[in-house]
Amino acid sequence: MAKKIKTVFECTNCGYRSIRYMGRCPSCKEYDSLEEVIENPEQIITSTTSRFSPSITVNSKPLRLHEISDNQRKRYPIRSSEFARVLGGGLVPGSIILVGGDPGIGKSTLLLQFAADFSLDNGRVLYVSGEESETQIKMRGERLQLQSNELFIVTETSLEAIFAHVQTYQPDLLIVDSIQTTHTADKTASVGSVSQVRECASRLQTLAKQTGITVILIGHVTKEGTIAGPRVLEHIVDVVLFLEGDTFQLYRLLRSVKNRFGATNETGVFEMRGAGMVEVHNPSEAFLAERVVNAPGSAIAVTLEGTRPLLIEIQALTSFSAYPNPSRNANGIDFKRLQLLIAVLTQRVGFKLYQNDIFVNVVAGMSVTEPAADLAIATAIASSMRDIPIPADLAIVGEVGLSGELRAVSQLGLRLNEAAKLGFKRVLIPKTLREKATPPDGLQILQARSLPEALRIALPEK
Secondary structure, eight states: OOOOOEEEEEETTTOOEESSOOSBOTTTOOBTOEEEEEEOHHHHHHHHHHTTOTTOOOOOOOOOGGGSOSGGGOOBOOSOHHHHHHHTSSBOTTOEEEEEEOTTSSHHHHHHHHHHHHHHHTOOEEEEESSSOHHHHHHHHHHTTOOOSSEEEEEOOBHHHHHHHHHHHOOSEEEEEOGGGOBOTTOOSOTTSHHHHHHHHHHHHHHHHHHOOEEEEEEOBOTTSSBSSOTHHHHHSSEEEEEEOOTTSSEEEEEEEEETTSOTTOEEEEEEETTEEEEOSOHHHHHTTTOOTTOTTEEEEEEEETTEEEEEEEEEEEEEOSSSSOOEEEESSOHHHHHHHHHHIIIIIOOOGGGEEEEEEEGGGOOOOSGGGHHHHHHHHHHHHHTOOOOTTEEEOOEEOTTSBEEOOSOHHHHHHHHHHTTOOEEEEESSOSSOOOOOTTOEEEEESBHHHHHHHHSOOO
């Protein structure tokens, strides 16, 4: 008698399963995302019962906390100080890292450079590409002027073949570009589906933990900016990094959104050049290099990315609108945050912004998410509205509340030191700060309790 083939429908976006087809996934609400997947019921029964079988062989042994070996505490040194900062000081053996980013942002270029540097100092690297041929990767390597005898390149998408190469070459670092193009013969789903990505990532995680090989996965992102594939993918890996930036700008930010071995939200700054990714050691100075001094609508915000303070120029432009619904445009900041600040400026300060088009831009293609930039954004809008420039030696930091009050920010000492290092003489901060930081020599602290008071300080009348 022929074996009965069981089919289910699986959502390619979230992994939800149904015995019948539905036009819309009831879990993630995506339309036309359910695809037919063939299952072998005997494999399901075998895998389920074997987990609870008393005859199963156990190779692991529970240990007391102080009995665990310290061998895994070492880290591989990294030449790139920016990459090392994001990872928490180096590459941990046996870890699995996921790197995501928009298409064309520079993920493959950055990791190919990283692979070459790693192979020169730490050991053998196997770079597996499922998207480019060996010839294409060689052309990029020549453009980047990479030289290494321990960097091995192969084009492969089969997970079983990748494991065979790992067994043959015994690398210390395995890079898979990308996890969405990798597939296993044990799954009948299409390449890039939720089940394929989940299964391949789980097996690569097992490989990393059992052998001590560090695994780096490159992942695609969706139109919403999240990693494509199942959400469980981000739970499987130890570190999740995002390469961010504007494709029309030079700078790229490598940001850690999850890190079991270091701080989250840590950032490394790189500049895209003809010779590849070049690390930027002093990003604040680079971001302010082309600043126009004494221009209305320009404010310097002291932000914090992880543990790194950054000085970023925020520009605002207001103009009278000839239409009943004025335009609001935010580039690099949250649009809802801009709407909130416009409402506070209108209600608490008295600006008639409902008559004006408002454009706000963060220079150099950067993005600012923390509320500590609120005061700088509001001051830039007020500066453009009044056509009064903000003093060139003034940096601004503070969160704005709905009542127009200024609220405390974290890590004030780091922000003040960064402002003083770049030559700023004055910093405007909230007066109700919880943290009492000692300012560096030569730096004057200006304090305000409310937004109107801060604007009187930052925008002296002509």
